[in-house]
Amino acid sequence: MKKLLLLVLLPSITFAQFDFDGELRFFLTNSGSSWNVTIKLTAIGARWDANNYLTQEYEIISSGVSNPKYYIAFNHIKHPGINPAFAVGLYKISAIENGVEQAYFYMDWRTSYYCVNNEDPDVQFSYDVTNNIFLYNTLNINSSYQTFWNLTENLFITSGLENYWENCLVSLPIGGGHPNIYWGRHPFDDVEFEVDNYKIYRAVSSGLPPPNPNYTSIATVGSDIYSFIDYDFATGGPLSLQYRVTAVYEDLAESVYETIPTNSVLISGGLYKDYSEVDEKIEFYLSDNYPNPFNPTTTINYTIESSGLVILNIYDVLGTNVATLVNEIKEAGNHSVKFNAENLPSGIYFYELNAGGFVQTKKMNLMK
Incomplete structure (x- = not known):
């Protein structure tokens, strides 16, 4: 009877390992017989607390796992639980082994719409330990930019976030050696007006940027585009570039207006003109x-x-x-x-x- 009872109990012990709390979850795969992995979240730019106010907290969050445990979980600040919490923000997510970053991708949670009751707010990834690859389902997402609203049923709404537009612009090093900037949907889009497009401005200076940069318009993108790669320049030279973005809209009389600009970003280290691509205006x-x-x-x-x-x-x-x-x-x-x-x-x-x-x-x- 004791052996029979043991056989009955074992399945419940095994399946219980899959029942864990967290709105951001990672399963380790292809890990071999021994592993020790830390998942680290590093905030990029501004972030917001549970009440959608700007906060300086939740800048770096991490959690480690070693055998026999094979999963790591984090809680969204708007749905707190037993795990480390992350804020409403854009985070670089890294896999660390023996103190060395093995893989990373970027995940953007910068939306004021966060539904817990009727829609699933959870995002689940896996990390292939042997090959150092982050996966979403079977898709390799290493060095990519992902968003909460594309991976779940949640909506991309920024009107509830304090001073979002003045804090949304960031630069990410995933532009193939070119400046790559990301912003987001204007808070007033479909609220007070309908955005027609976004205009990107750039200021170029030698050495340290001046206190009042001379910005010029360099590109216009559609109302559903929130990123831009500047193929006129490549990283690694003596110049400094600053970027900012405005939203363009029309009123009922069809008069065209521009909003105030976003915050500006400075590409650190300076840039140089990549003359091989100066005339190339097409981008992926x-x-x-x-x-x-x-x-x-x-x-x-x-x-x-x-x-x-x-x-x-x-x-x-x-x-x-x-x-x-x-x-x-x-x-x-x-x-x-x-x-x-x-x-x-x-x-x-x-x-x-x-x-x-x-x-x-x-x-x-x-x-x-």
């Missing part, structure tokens, strides 16, 4: 599919900087490749492809563009 970009939600067809637009192999795949929520829309050589420029999901069930799907080292994933919703 994956647009939001339209319409979204859709039934059963939708259009995906994308731009590639240079000619080469382009792969555009569709995945379901389990990471299964359900369709390949593009797998061929494409010329530089703008492209468009339609996706027909008439043979697929309703649900959330992800589309991933892979071209010339550029990888980006976005979410779409099939509703039948």
Whole structure:
């Protein structure tokens, strides 16, 4: 009888390991017989507390795991629990082994919309210990930028965050050696006006930047684009560059206005003119599919900087490749492809563009 009782109890012990609290979770995979991994969250730029006020806290959060435990969890500040908490902000997420960063990606939680009751706020990743790879489902997300609103059902709304626009602009070192800036949706978009586009401004100086930089407009991007890579410059020279962004909108009389600019960012270390790409104004970009939600067809637009192999795949929520829309050589420029999901069930799907080292994933919703 004792042996039989032991057999009955063992399954409950095993399955209990999967029941743990946390809005940000990591499972270790391919870890071998022994492991010791620390997941570290480092805030990039401003962050907000549970009441959406700016805070100086929650700058660096970390938690370690070693065998036999194989998961790490963190709690969102708006849903506190037993694990280390992170704020509303943009974080660099790193895997540390023996004091050395082995892999990283960026995760953006900068939205004032955070639904706990009706929609799942959790985000779950895995970390391949042997190959030093962060994965979302089966997608390699190393050195990428991910967002809370693309990976969950939560919305991208910034109107509730204190002084968001004056604190949202950041620079991330994932532009292929070029300056790469990220901002976010203007807080008044669809609240007091509808944003038509965003304008990027740049100031160039030699050595230390002046107290009153001379900004000039260098680019305009669509209202659903919140990042920009400056291909006119590359990192590593004697110049300093400062960037800021404004939102452009029209009033009822169709008069055009610009908002106050975001905070400015300075690319540390100085930059130099990359003359091999001065005239190249095309950049990689994956647009939001339209319409979204859709039934059963939708259009995906994308731009590639240079000619080469382009792969555009569709995945379901389990990471299964359900369709390949593009797998061929494409010329530089703008492209468009339609996706027909008439043979697929309703649900959330992800589309991933892979071209010339550029990888980006976005979410779409099939509703039948």
